[in-house]
Amino acid sequence: MYRQNLKLTWVDKLYIPAIIKGMWVTWKHLIRPDKNVTQQYPEERVDKPEGFRGYHRLNKDEQGRIKCVACEMCSTACPSHCITVIPEPTPEEWTDRERMPKVFQIDMLRCIFCGMCEEACPKEAIELTRIFDWAGYSRDEFLWDKEKLLDMYDKTINEDYMKTMNLSISPPIPDRPKR
Ligand code: SF4
Numbered sequence: 001m002y003r004q005n006l007k008l009t010w011v012d013k014l015y016i017p018a019i020i021k022g023m024w025v026t027w028k029h030l031i032r033p034d035k036n037v038t039q040q041y042p043e044e045r046v047d048k049p050e051g052f053r054g055y056h057r058l059n060k061d062e063q064g065r066i067k068c069v070a071c072e073m074c075s076t077a078c079p080s081h082c083i084t085v086i087p088e089p090t091p092e093e094w095t096d097r098e099r100m101p102k103v104f105q106i107d108m109l110r111c112i113f114c115g116m117c118e119e120a121c122p123k124e125a126i127e128l129t130r131i132f133d134w135a136g137y138s139r140d141e142f143l144w145d146k147e148k149l150l151d152m153y154d155k156t157i158n159e160d161y162m163k164t165m166n167l168s169i170s171p172p173i174p175d176r177p178k179r
């Protein structure tokens with residue numbers, strides 16, 4: 001904070017006490033390696049806490065069908081306008097719903113990982129996972145389509161895959177603590 005008309009005492013003007021005080025803080029942290037919080041990422045990966053908001057997935061129901069009913073609540077709620085949903089009618093044998101997404105796309109480069117889409121979804125169909133470090137060589141690789149988002153569901157419910165990422169599987173949305 002900037003303070004106008006600050007009157008320095010002769011001790012302040014020496015600056016030595018302030019330097020010693022600053023050095024003491026540095027040394028205190030050097031001689032207490034148990035308190036060291038530096039994470040050697042990516043060699044050492046650490047799990048993410050409950051409620052962490054990483055990349056998205058589209059959930060499937062117990063019959064392996066996409067849960068999304070293409071209601072567009074998520075795209076309406078999204079403050080970044082990065083979700084595109086184009087609906088289509090469901091197959092006749094799907095008697096429990098009338099619509100499903102023909103196109104479901106998220107522009108991850110515009111996403112701010114706020115979680116509003118997850119909150120808005122009435123079917124718990126869209127969910128943010130613990131995956132946070134996704135790299136790509138082109139902008140197109142960050143336009144995640146329906147297939148990619150469903151593939152992310154398959155990956156993130158697979159314990160072996162999550163172990164390779166040193167991440168735990170996200171519990172179902174109703175069991176999560178309120179943010
Ligand atoms: S996390 Fe936020 S910004 Fe990203 S798609 Fe969902 S609502 Fe949009």
Ligand code: SF4
Binds near residue numbers: 070074120124125
């Ligand atoms: S993900 Fe949820 S909110 Fe978005 S369109 Fe599908 S059902 Fe609606």
